[in-house]
Amino acid sequence: MASTIHSNARTTPRIRQELQEAPAGVSDPELARRYGISRMTVRKWRRRRTEVEDRTHRPKTMHTTLTAEQEAIVVQVREIALLSLDDLLIVAREFLNPDLSRAALDRCLRRHGVSDLQALKHEQAGEPVEPGHKPFKDYVPGFVHVDVKYLPQMADEPSRGYLFVAIDRASRWVYLEVRRSKTAEAARGFLKKLIERAPFHVTHVVTDNGKEFTDRFAATGERKPTGRHPFDRLCADHGIEHRLIRPKRPQTNGMVERFNGRIADLLRTRRFGSGEHLKDTLQDYQRLYNHQIGQKALGHRTPVETLKAWQQERPDLFRKHVYKQP
Secondary structure: OOOOOOOOOOOOHHHHHHHHHOOOOOOHHHHHHHHOOOHHHHHHHHHOOOOOOOOOOOOOOOOOOOOHHHHHHHHHHHHHHOOOHHHHHHHHHHHOOOOOOHHHHHHHHHHOOOOOHHHHHHHHHOOOOOOOOOOOOOOOOOEEEEEEEEOOOOOOOOOOOEEEEEEEOOOOOEEEEEEOOOOHHHHHHHHHHHHHHOOEOOOEEEEOOOOOOOOOEEOOEEOOOOOOOHHHHHHHHOOOEEEEOOOOOHHHHHHHHHHHHHHHHHHHHOOOOOHHHHHHHHHHHHHHHHHOOOEHHHOOEOHHHHHHHHHHHOHHHEOOOOOOOO
8 A cells, every 4th residue: 555645744654663663762852853853743753653654634524515416516517517616606606505605616616626617628629638837857867956045144153154055856866065155156166066976977057047156147137148157167167058047937946946945944943053053954954855855756765765776777877876975
């Protein structure tokens, strides 16, 4: 039987089992620090003893405005007459239930899979339904998204730091580095370290249009990048294609943005005594993410496990063995 894992779960079945098997002498706060999760999460899985699957969030009893027979009528009218939500609401109030709300009707249509009117029209006409968004095509390791995140200023530091983040699209492998500035030289230095630390050949880098990555935008407005920016020059030296996202389209770099959301959660739920403490915590989370947290998009494998599988299948993509990765 397939495991039931919520899409936003921060733990895998293996981590949950380790929490349950931890000796009684190991405290909840210690386990929370070790796995980068909250104490509440630790307590929940330790109490469940042997259960490692997520429970459903659905209510046991559905309280609906319409009866089952009335819902069947609504669905049939929707499929035959292809009425819009508002038009269908008028008909349902007139002949079925005068107290029916628009939200309740919408939930009814969603439960029965007939909420998308355009899809129903295409289906009746025998036309293919176009997807609402274009998913990423399949990629091999080496296509990396890069971004910068602001870090809070620590009491023992003269200024705030900047977290440079790189994530491989195919394996979700992550590399982090804290820098004291977000200048072009800082971005170049991060890319140089990334090339050294990544076990695969970096072939493509995707970034936003920040001044640390490109000279696409100048005082006179948008222009074609000159290729003389330090980040671009290093890419050219290593045969890396540097791609820029479209202006005002941060979702193009959404993979690294979602990881930055994880970092934001970590910063919001922890207290740090110094800049070094913050840096060590981020490095610990990087190791945990790469080695312990299975990804739904990877079949619940970790990034390092995925890289090892790729190396067996395509050793030509790699410059060194996948072991002792950060």
